[in-house]
Amino acid sequence: MNNRQLFLQHVAQTSDAPLALEMKEAKGMYIYGVDGKEYLDMIAGISVCNVGHCHPDVVKAIQGQAASYMHLIVYGEFIQSPQVAYATYLSNLLPNPLNCVYFTNSGSEATEGAMKLAKRYTGRHEIIAFKNSYHGSTQGSLSIMGDEYWRNAYRPLLPGIHHLDYNAFEALEAINHKTACVIAESVQAEAGVKAPSKDWMQALRKRCDETGTLLILDEIQCGFGRNGTLWAFEQYGIVPDVLLLGKALGAGMPMGAFIADKEIMWSLTNQPVLGHITTFGGHPVACAAGLAGAKALIEGKYIDAVNSKKELLLKHLKHPAIKDIRAVGLMVAVEFESFNLNKKVIDQCIADGLITDWFLFAANCLRLVPPLIISEDEIMKACSIITKAIDKVLTP
Ligand SMILES: Cc1ncc(COP(=O)(O)O)c(C=O)c1O
Structure with a gap:
């Protein structure tokens, strides 16, 4: 054959x-x-x-790190310099309070981690997402996917999920004190490149603030420079509570991340401890590659x-x-x-x-x-x- x-x-x-x-x-x-x-x-x-x-810098970083060490232990236990360097680099490029990075294997895993984080931090379980949104293919991220054709075959999915019209002001009323988080793409990609208005994004931010709801922005596809600024949210004059990254983050190596304030992220550390577990998340070779790629992108x-x-x-x-x-x-x-x-x-x-x-x-x-x-x-x-x-x- x-x-x-x-x-x-x-x-x-x-x-x-x-x-x-x-x-x-x-x-x-x-x-x-x-x-x-x-x-x-x-x-x-x-x-x-x-x-x-x-990219030669990315290849060099991968070769160098692979020769030093690859997998050592599950995420979060040892101090691994490629992880520390990349998390610090990203934190320095992000506005306050996005200062703490949880590295995952993929974008879908970043979505999962952020949904869990929002539940833990707020003590609420309802989640709002938008029609025509794509956040990944695992069962949690499928539950918030905004298209019935693609998610229907996997029911039952997570309860407590509501899908609103994207870029519609009246829809924002549905966000209330029971909502753990709202998750939105900064620009909807799989919908065929649909950007919301700046006013709507600001109203979304305001409504989340009024109701104590975490705003999660998915920039897995539209972030990392693709939209013309390093972070797509810069164009709306807002900052999310949690940012999702993936795809370009690893410069060709598998990688995702959810990023939040250290105080929010801390809720994954107790009752129960190990709030999100990943064996390979933040793999040192992927972090070394991602950092080299990010530097090449920005310095170039x-x-x-x-x-x-x-x-x-x-x-x-x-x-x-x-x-x-x-x-x-x-x-x-x-x-x-x-x-x-x-x-x-x-x-x-x-x-x-x-x-x-x-x-x-x-x-x-x-x-x-x-x-x-x-x-x-x-x-x-x-x-x-x-x-x-x-x-x-x-x-x-
Ligand atoms: C906006 C968005 N979110 C999440 C994901 C899921 O990422 P992954 O395929 O790495 O799990 C994708 C992938 O296409 C995406 O475009």
Whole structure:
């Protein structure tokens, strides 16, 4: 059997039509197939590789840390310098009171940890989330997912969860003194890039303050520079009580985090002790990689260029078949009239050497979330491949 057959036979599948491209290596903006074909990566492993694939500083950090030590013990017991260094670095980049980092294995685990933290800290159990939100695929994060089609098969899910309309002022009345936390994406990603208004975000913050409810902002996909500022919440002039990070946090290594004030985080330490347990969370190699990636992103001033790159992309990505384009920084949804057309364009783009895909709750939208290191030439190249792909699939 060849690798493709072995993949289909022995690697658990999540759909009956995986892309099944066999890749050999990846560098910067490009991924290379075993057949030598070059692909321009316009989705960065779904908002993960903000500094591109195999950034030399990240590779060096991984090699150095792997040679010193890898797994030593479950999370939280030993002082591990890569963990301390990354948590300190993040705390220094965050506004008060976000000063204490719990590292996890994934974004979903960060969501789980934050939901548990809110229950413990407030002594309440009701949670409010929003329609069309995505916070992960475990049962807790599925319970707060804002789409019945995707969560229905797993009922019964957690009780006490309410889903409100996102960006709707009247919905905020539902937040009350029984609500442990409100969890919202700073920009809804899987909904097809939907940003709330600044006024609404400020009203949400105010309502949480009035009711003693923790505000959890999920920046697992939209954070870490993708929206044009290091933290997406900066654009609303608010600070959450708990911040969720993942994806780009590990610069290509598996990693998530929930971050809060030390005083709030302290509630995981007693009655019962070990309020959230993880064996591999905060793995030293992932922390070393994440820190190197974060430094490369910030010191390379890539975030400063995000909005001008967005403008360039919007200027050149024009076609009559495109119904709408929503972009917040380099998080872009290109809307077509149907999933059918979108899927044909995606397949054509891939055939023509550009990696893209669709959104979970917006299947008629093509996803563009490239590494933030993308150059102006590569943006022009991407626009050209996409518009030509649309022409090709529309040509009878
Ligand atoms: C906004 C958001 N939250 C949470 C998650 C879950 O992260 P992970 O897949 O690392 O568990 C994702 C993943 O796509 C996400 O986009």
